[in-house]
Amino acid sequence: MLVPVIAAVDGSAESFAAAMGAPPTPLRQWGRAAREAARRNRPLKLLHAWSWHPRQDGEPATAAQRHLARRCLRQAEERVQRTCPGVRVEEEQVEGPATAALLRAADEADLLVLGSRGLSGFTGFVVGSVALGVVARAARPVVLVRAEETAPDEHVPAADGHDSTRTPYRDVVLALDLNDPCDEVIEFAFEAARLRHARLHAVHAWQQPSAIALGPGDIGLVQVPQRADEWLGFMTAVLQVWREKYPEIEVAETVTEGRAQSVLVRATSGASLLVVGRRFTDRPAGPRTGPVAHAAIHHVGCPVAVVPHA
Structure with a gap:
C-alpha cells in the first residue's frame, strides 16, 4: 500500500x-x-x-x-x-x-x-x-x-505575461547549511526538482567572523571574495555526488555573505518551493524549528518544505 x-x-x-x-x-x-x-x-x-x-x-x-x-x-x-x-x-x-x-x-x-x-x-x-x-x-x-x-503560481509566467500551467516550473531553492550538510534535506530538494523538471538553486549564507571571535592562531580577516570562493568550492564538492545521482537536474549554486533570513528572501523571489532542514532535538525546552526554518516560515513568500533530520 x-x-x-x-x-x-x-x-x-x-x-x-x-x-x-x-x-x-x-x-x-x-x-x-x-x-x-x-x-x-x-x-x-x-x-x-x-x-x-x-x-x-x-x-x-x-x-x-x-x-x-x-x-x-x-x-x-x-x-x-x-x-x-x-x-x-x-x-x-x-x-x-x-x-x-x-x-x-x-x-x-x-x-x-x-x-x-x-x-x-x-x-x-x-x-x-x-x-x-x-x-x-x-x-x-x-x-x-x-x-x-493557485497552480500557475508554481510556473513561470507565459511569454505574454499571463499565468500558465504549461510553462516550466519555477526554481526549487535549497537552503544548504554547509556547516552541517544533511543528506535527507539535499535529497528531498533534488527529488522535488526532479518531480517538477525544475532547476535546483542551492543557497548558502555566511557571515564574516568578527575580530573578537578569532583566536590567536586563526587566520585574520580573510578577504571577502576569497572566503566566498572557499564556500562555493565546498558547496560544489558537497553537491557533486547528488549531481551524479540526478544528472538531469540543472543546478545553480550561490553563496552570499549576509544573514540567512535576508539571503533566503531574495533567493526565493519567484521560486516554486524552498527546502530547509530542521534538526531533531531532545533539549529540555522542547522541539524548535531552528533559526533558518523559523525565518523562512515567517519571511519567505513561496511554499516552504521543512525536512527533519538527525
Missing part, C-alpha cells in the same frame, strides 16, 4: 462556515496537496482533527461536530477532484487535539501539507500554534503553503 500525501483540512470557524453554505474561503492548499500526490503517484488523504467540548448539561456535542466535519471533508474532496481528477482521495476524521492528531498522521505520511494565510502579497505566513507545533515535531517533511496559492 502506498504511503499517502496528507492534507490537513482546517476545522476553523471559517471552514465550517464554508461547509454550511457561507461564501467559501480560499481552500487552494488542498489543490497543492493534490498536485504533490499526483507528482509522487500517491493517494491523497484529507484529514480533519477535532476536539469535542461538553455542553452545559454535560452531553458531548459530538454529533453536530462530526456532521460539520463530514461536510467540510466532502467540500475539500470535491475541490481536489476538480483540480486533479486522477488522484485517489481518502478521508479521515480523528478526535483529539489537532497538533497531536497531525503528528500521528505525519508518522504515516510521505508528506504532510498545511495551509496558511500570507502575511501580505509578498512574503511570510500567518502560522498558527497548531502548524508551528507540527513543523517543530513532525518526523516527516511538512510543506507550508499559502491558502490563496
Whole structure:
C-alpha cells in the first residue's frame, strides 16, 4: 500500500462556515496537496482533527461536530477532484487535539501539507500554534503553503505575461547549511526538482567572523571574495555526488555573505518551493524549528518544505 500525501483540512470557524453554505474561503492548499500526490503517484488523504467540548448539561456535542466535519471533508474532496481528477482521495476524521492528531498522521505520511494565510502579497505566513507545533515535531517533511496559492503560481509566467500551467516550473531553492550538510534535506530538494523538471538553486549564507571571535592562531580577516570562493568550492564538492545521482537536474549554486533570513528572501523571489532542514532535538525546552526554518516560515513568500533530520 502506498504511503499517502496528507492534507490537513482546517476545522476553523471559517471552514465550517464554508461547509454550511457561507461564501467559501480560499481552500487552494488542498489543490497543492493534490498536485504533490499526483507528482509522487500517491493517494491523497484529507484529514480533519477535532476536539469535542461538553455542553452545559454535560452531553458531548459530538454529533453536530462530526456532521460539520463530514461536510467540510466532502467540500475539500470535491475541490481536489476538480483540480486533479486522477488522484485517489481518502478521508479521515480523528478526535483529539489537532497538533497531536497531525503528528500521528505525519508518522504515516510521505508528506504532510498545511495551509496558511500570507502575511501580505509578498512574503511570510500567518502560522498558527497548531502548524508551528507540527513543523517543530513532525518526523516527516511538512510543506507550508499559502491558502490563496493557485497552480500557475508554481510556473513561470507565459511569454505574454499571463499565468500558465504549461510553462516550466519555477526554481526549487535549497537552503544548504554547509556547516552541517544533511543528506535527507539535499535529497528531498533534488527529488522535488526532479518531480517538477525544475532547476535546483542551492543557497548558502555566511557571515564574516568578527575580530573578537578569532583566536590567536586563526587566520585574520580573510578577504571577502576569497572566503566566498572557499564556500562555493565546498558547496560544489558537497553537491557533486547528488549531481551524479540526478544528472538531469540543472543546478545553480550561490553563496552570499549576509544573514540567512535576508539571503533566503531574495533567493526565493519567484521560486516554486524552498527546502530547509530542521534538526531533531531532545533539549529540555522542547522541539524548535531552528533559526533558518523559523525565518523562512515567517519571511519567505513561496511554499516552504521543512525536512527533519538527525
